[in-house]
Amino acid sequence: xxxxxxKSSTNTTPSISDEFLFIIDKNLPILLKQSTIQVSRNExxxxxxxxxxxxxxxxxxxxxxxxRSLLEAFHLGLSPDSSLxxxxxxxxxxxxxxxxxxxxxxxxxxxSGMVEHIEARIxxxxxxxxxEYGTEPKIEHIPSPDDDPGKPIAVxxxxxxxxxxxxxxxxxxxxxxxxxxxxxxxxxNKEASPWVRFEEEMWKKxxxxxxVKYLSLSPEVSKAATVDEYREAGIEVNIIDEEVESETEVxxxxxxxxxxxxxxxxxxxxxxxxxxxxxQKEQTKEKTGLQIIDQIKGENK
Numbered sequence: 073x074x075x076x077x078x079k080s081s082t083n084t085t086p087s088i089s090d091e092f093l094f095i096i097d098k099n100l101p102i103l104l105k106q107s108t109i110q111v112s113r114n115e116x117x118x119x120x121x122x123x124x125x126x127x128x129x130x131x132x133x134x135x136x137x138x139x140r141s142l143l144e145a146f147h148l149g150l151s152p153d154s155s156l157x158x159x160x161x162x163x164x165x166x167x168x169x170x171x172x173x174x175x176x177x178x179x180x181x182x183x184s185g186m187v188e189h190i191e192a193r194i195x196x197x198x199x200x201x202x203x204e205y206g207t208e209p210k211i212e213h214i215p216s217p218d219d220d221p222g223k224p225i226a227v228x229x230x231x232x233x234x235x236x237x238x239x240x241x242x243x244x245x246x247x248x249x250x251x252x253x254x255x256x257x258x259x260x261n262k263e264a265s266p267w268v269r270f271e272e273e274m275w276k277k278x279x280x281x282x283x284v285k286y287l288s289l290s291p292e293v294s295k296a297a298t299v300d301e302y303r304e305a306g307i308e309v310n311i312i313d314e315e316v317e318s319e320t321e322v323x324x325x326x327x328x329x330x331x332x333x334x335x336x337x338x339x340x341x342x343x344x345x346x347x348x349x350x351x352q353k354e355q356t357k358e359k360t361g362l363q364i365i366d367q368i369k370g371e372n373k
Contacts, residue, residue: 091135092120116142119152123161126154129264130163137167144170144311148296150179157273160266164303170311171266172300174229174277177284180296181231184289192229192276197222203242211240224248224272229279231287241283248275255304 096116119142124130130138141161145152150159150172158176161168172180174192181187195201198216203209211228215221228242252267252274267274285297295311302309 088124088131089117089121092117092139095136095139096120123152123154127160127162127264130161130168133163133166133168137169141168141170147311148172148176148180148292149183150176154266154270157270160270162266163264169303169308171303172277172281172296173266173270174273174280177277177280177293177297180293181280181284181287181289184293186234186287186289187231188234189232190229190280190283191232192227192280194224194272194275195226195228197225201226203228209240211242224275227275227279229276229283231283233287239283239287241279241286243279243282248278251278251304254306257306 093113096113116139120138123138123142138161142152145159145161148159152159152161152170154160154173156175157173158179159173160171162171163169178190178192181190193213195213196216198218198221200212200214200216202212204211211230213228224245226242226244227248228240230238230240232238252271255267256262256265262268281297281300284293285301288294299309299311
């Protein structure tokens with residue numbers, strides 16, 4: 073008779089879920105306070121695991137930075153699920169970073185209450201395309217029916233404002249290439265960049281972002297567009313002012329607090345010791361003076 077013996081697991085390394093849960097439990101009150109939508113512990117964990125599965129390179133990033141990026145997405149009211157195109161969480165210099173997609177900017181613009189709809193289109197080499205500026209700017213675009221319409225040559229975004237007015241922004245290929253090259257030049261892992269994984273989406277996003285910045289729909293939308301632009305250029309700025317704290321940061325704060333307390337205690341003790349020494353010196357002086365007086369009196373006798 074063959075007996076099957078199950079080996080007990082001796083691996084005590086915490087799983088990714090455990091790591092995220094630890095950070096979530098430490099910071100959940102702050103997360104709920106800062107988010108524009110309510111998010112549960114399990115939902116936050118689900119999103120954290122999902123973005124890591126969508127972009128495995130994030131496993132090389134600081135876990136807290138992934139959580140901060142999720143917090144930024146929730147703060148803006150955007151889904152960090154890259155398949156929806158609203159926002160992407162990507163690795164950058166060992167940290168996770170939120171990148172807003174073109175659908176995310178469209179959502180933010182519509183949420184401002186001033187925009188009915190925004191659409192973005194890429195112009196290809198075989199398309200019939202004409203743009204006019206001046207007192208009556210307009211675009212004429214007839215897409216090519218060919219299976220291969222050629223390479224992209226331009227991209228534009230049109231905003232349909234409430235009241236019937238239309239506004240558009242256009243970027244030629246040279247403009248998009250400058251932004252793309254700037255975004256990729258400092259990235260070690262270029263394959264994880266949305267400019268590589270979702271290039272056409274990023275073309276559209278660039279046009280939509282420029283459009284919403286021009287429209288000045290709300291301080292929140294303008295800030296999101298500016299922050300996204302800075303980050304694409306390799307300059308890190310925060311979308312929200314408050315930040316969650318890791319266990320290390322909490323411990324460091326507690327240690328500094330304890331050190332300060334000990335320092336103050338030592339100062340107080342030193343002050344007390346100095347006062348005691350001063351008092352003892354005064355007493356010694358007084359005692360010595362009395363002894364001299366007694367000696368003089370004895371000699372006079």
